[in-house]
Amino acid sequence: MNLILFGPPAAGKGTQAKRLVHSRRMVQLSTGDMLRAAVASGSPLGKRVEGIMREGGLVSDDIVVSLIEERLPEADAAGGAIFDGFPRTLAQAQALDTMLEGRGARIDLVIRLKVDDAALLQRIAGRFAESGRPDDNPESFKVRLAAYNDQTAPLLPYYQNHNKLVEVDGMGTVDEVACAIDEALDAPRW
Numbered sequence: 001m002n003l004i005l006f007g008p009p010a011a012g013k014g015t016q017a018k019r020l021v022h023s024r025r026m027v028q029l030s031t032g033d034m035l036r037a038a039v040a041s042g043s044p045l046g047k048r049v050e051g052i053m054r055e056g057g058l059v060s061d062d063i064v065v066s067l068i069e070e071r072l073p074e075a076d077a078a079g080g081a082i083f084d085g086f087p088r089t090l091a092q093a094q095a096l097d098t099m100l101e102g103r104g105a106r107i108d109l110v111i112r113l114k115v116d117d118a119a120l121l122q123r124i125a126g127r128f129a130e131s132g133r134p135d136d137n138p139e140s141f142k143v144r145l146a147a148y149n150d151q152t153a154p155l156l157p158y159y160q161n162h163n164k165l166v167e168v169d170g171m172g173t174v175d176e177v178a179c180a181i182d183e184a185l186d187a188p189r190w
């Protein structure tokens, strides 16, 4: 099964993806984690994306698409992947469909974690100091949220039109959201 966890920054995608890795033995493909690893390693790619990430902007489609392309064979080994933080633009979504198609696979489900902007800002206010992420500060977070609303949220109709979209209330506790995700995954589908 190939699953996209969809939602704004700090909606809980990473937390829920990690839980699913344990409970369902899936592979988590997080472009954010891959890019942070590149920055930490000081590689040429890391140097290219460091500033963009710090400010909260989106890295170019080409870069993130090739990162996913490289890692897809790992997902095959686990029978599918959880895409976390990818795709973020229509071009990425289309590239993902093409990549999966080439492997005889497809996106089975997109779970949207619904959390409103005001609640997000409140939720992460306390996280800024402790997270250690250079893009977890009020200025960068606003840019990240704007990038989500302008470039990523418009993907929702794309997945809705393909009958892949399920919405889950992301405002509850980690366990409540986890339960709702499990229900969505276990529900009979078309």
Ligand code: AMP
Pocket: 009, 031, 032, 033, 035, 052, 053, 054, 056, 057, 058, 059, 060, 061, 064, 084, 085, 086, 087, 088, 092, 135, 144
């Ligand atoms: P995340 O951990 O998913 O919140 O990603 C952290 C940062 O990495 C984002 O704010 C972007 O700068 C960059 N990034 C991660 N995934 C993508 C993507 N799919 N497309 C463009 N930029 C991305």
